[in-house]
Amino acid sequence: MYTQLVPERQQHVYEVIAQELQHQRDAAKVVELPLEILNIAGVASAGTGEELVDERDQINYRGELPKFDFAIKINGDSMEPRFHDQQVALVKKAFEAENGQIVIAYVDGRSYIKQFEQTEQTCRLVSLNRKYAPIEVQDNPSFQIKGIVIGTLSN
Template identity: 40%
Template sequence: MNREMYLKELIESKYGTVRNFSEQIGVPYTTIRSIIERGVLNAKMQNIINICVGLGITPEQLYDFEDSIVANISKIAARLNADRQQVVYNFTKQQYNEQNNVIEFPTPTRTQVSVYGAVSAGTGEYLLDGTPELVDYDGAVPEHDFAVVVNGDSMEPTFEDKQIIFVKKNNEARNGQFVIADYDHQAFVKKFMRDEHGARLVSLNKKYPDMLIDEDHELSIFGVVVF
């Protein structure tokens, strides 16, 4: 890497394009392009000063680039194999992000989860028996015993239609927990509530009525939703 290549990469890393950089520092685009193409040593000092001020470096750093630590790193990195160059790049990027307080979020990973059928957020479904279906899932998978798909909109906005949810097996639930329950032989995802009015399964979408838990209805709890 020579001075001019270093200069161009520094401009693009901080400003995106040479044209945008020229507009920001008030130096004509054609002038900067000429410096990059014909050489830093042939440029007027005032233009070099303006460019260096815009980049946050000194003219000495630019003129002495070939003897600088950046140049030496580049020379050594060029002789490394591809795997080792990637290590150098990753470390350099990490140092840059720490210096500039840049937070990088990990890329969501895609994995496959075993889905045991659907539970209704509305009218009722039957859980599948036997072999589960393997489904692609983007995101973190919590510790769970089984997964199901939500059908319907009665639990929006917490659970959306066709969302995969994860469940820990449990035949009991605490007040306010989201449960997977068999209610009159159909499987639902609902919020379990118990108060002075009794126990019931509640939908978050208020267009759906509560499902009373009493002697007139059969109820079994399969588990509690985990996040």
């Protein structure tokens, strides 16, 4: 039947089909995503440090998530305004970071979420909230990067 139409009417049929296909795609986008249980691997301080404990928690979450290796709860306000107390950070495992990346790091048995800053002279963990002093880690043998923050879930 389509081939029997003149080109002008074929174009009209094509446009109607394209419009219907777009409506179908849009309808599929509003399908409610399933509720998932997200495991929280522990806490990281956005402040003065959290003692490392093997504390596990779970939250319910509905929505799309980026690919991540572990989730960690943020405690404190040192990373405001970008990160907030009780937010959940999604982390990709890493043992190195690029200058300016937000990392989960361990220093002297405490976990932190901080911005990694490295120059030729120094290496430190920096808070986004300027009321907190940087943590110098240049010559600290206990300093370890555990991951790069790739996203957060709001509380």
